[in-house]
Amino acid sequence: MAGRESSPQGLDSREPVRACTGRATQEMRSTRISSQTLSAAAFSADGRRRWLILDRDGVINHDRAAYVRSPADWHPIAGALAAIARLHRAGFGLAVATNQSGVGRGYFDLPTLNAIHAKMLAAVAAAGGRLDALAYCPHAPDAHCACRKPKPGLLLRLMDECGFVPADAVMIGDAARDIEAARAAGMPAIAVGERADVLAKTHAVPGFPTLAAAADWLLEDHWPC
Numbered sequence: 740m741a742g743r744e745s746s747p748q749g750l751d752s753r754e755p756v757r758a759c760t761g762r763a764t765q766e767m768r769s770t771r772i773s774s775q776t777l778s779a780a781a782f783s784a785d786g787r788r789r790w791l792i793l794d795r796d797g798v799i800n801h802d803r804a805a806y807v808r809s810p811a812d813w814h815p816i817a818g819a820l821a822a823i824a825r826l827h828r829a830g831f832g833l834a835v836a837t838n839q840s841g842v843g844r845g846y847f848d849l850p851t852l853n854a855i856h857a858k859m860l861a862a863v864a865a866a867g868g869r870l871d872a873l874a875y876c877p878h879a880p881d882a883h884c885a886c887r888k889p890k891p892g893l894l895l896r897l898m899d900e901c902g903f904v905p906a907d908a909v910m911i912g913d914a915a916r917d918i919e920a921a922r923a924a925g926m927p928a929i930a931v932g933e934r935a936d937v938l939a940k941t942h943a944v945p946g947f948p949t950l951a952a953a954a955d956w957l958l959e960d961h962w963p964c
Contacts, residue, residue: 776828776829776830777829777830778829778830778958778960779960780829780957780958780959780960780961780962781826781829781830781831782830783906783907787903787904787907788830788831788832788903788907789831789832789903789907789908789909789962790831790832790833790834790897790901790903790907790908790909791826791831791832791833791834791908791909791911791957792834792835792836792894792897792908792909792910792911792921792926793823793833793834793835793836793870793911793912793950794835794836794837794910794911794912794913794914794917795835795837795859796837796913797816797912797913797914797931797932797933798816798819798911798912798913798931798932798950799815799816799819799820799823799835799859799950800813800814800815800816800819800859801814801815801816802913806841806846806847807841807855808841808846808847808851809847809851809854809855810851810854810855810857810858812855813855813858813859815859815862816949816950817949817951818949818950818951819949819950819951820862820863820865820866820868821866821951822949822950822951822953822954823863823866823868823869823870823950823954824863824866824867824868825868825954825958826868826954826957826958827867827868827869828867828868829958831957832871832872832901832903833868833869833870833871834870834871834872834873834874834897834901835870835872835873835874835875836874836875836888836893836894836897836910836920837873837874837875837876837893838875838876838887838888838916839852839875839876839877840876840877840878840879840880840887842877842878843877843878843879843882844879849877852875852877856873856875860873871901872897872900872901874886874893874896874897875893876888876892876893888912888916888917888919888920889915889916889917889919889920889923890920890923891920891921891923891924893920894908894910894920894921894923894924894926895924898924905924905925905926906925906926908926909921909926909927909928909929909957909962909963910924910926910927910928910929911928911929911931911950911953912928912929912930912931913930913931913932913933913934913935913938914934914938915938915941915942917930918930918938918942918944927944927962927963927964928942928944928963929944929945929946929947929953929963930942930944930945930946930947931946931947931948931949931950931952931953932948932949933948935947935948944963945961945963
């Protein structure tokens with residue numbers, strides 16, 4: 740997957756986005772989506788493409804207390820890959836914004852992280868989906884960087900690189916930091932996963948047990964405020 744990546748030495752947070760193929764009009768041409776599969780739910784009232792920003796661990800794949808340290812540790816959550824495929828076919832732009840402090844903590848290196856992401860992207864493609872962009876923060880919490888959620892750096896970079904505005908995007912995550920990053924970036928959020936009910940109450944956002952359930956809701960032409 741072509742694109743820029745952070746330096747293993749400097750862990751350069753200025754370039755956290757990989758493989759965003761460009762502005763919305765270019766995205767629609769490059770994804771080769773059949774017009775027969777497009778859904779009005781994937782577009783704003785004035786025709787702008789909507790974007791879904793997904794956290795990785797706990798949303799697409801199972802999280803691990805000991806970190807996803809290798810491709811062998813990466814296992815998709817049931818229904819997640821099919822949900823991404825359905826959302827892609829409907830016309831949504833799809834990106835990932837993920838904290839990966841295991842790099843900064845020394846648990847694994849950037850080539851290993853890239854290999855994990857290569858496995859994820861291949862699995863998504865095999866299910867008929869596509870992730871248009873991937874942004875990650877490799878820093879440990881004590882680095883005090885601008886990209887680690889709940890700071891909005893990853894989301895702001897995705898907006899800049901992929902050409903969408905906050906009103907046309909939703910962050911989908913399984914932790915308070917995802918919702919807080921979304922709000923700091925000016926966009927709404929959806930909670931999914933085991934803590935979704937709690938997050939829905941404490942942060943006043945829609946909550947669903949899985950990404951698949953959230954996709955059902957979005958494809959019914961719902962959009963969080």
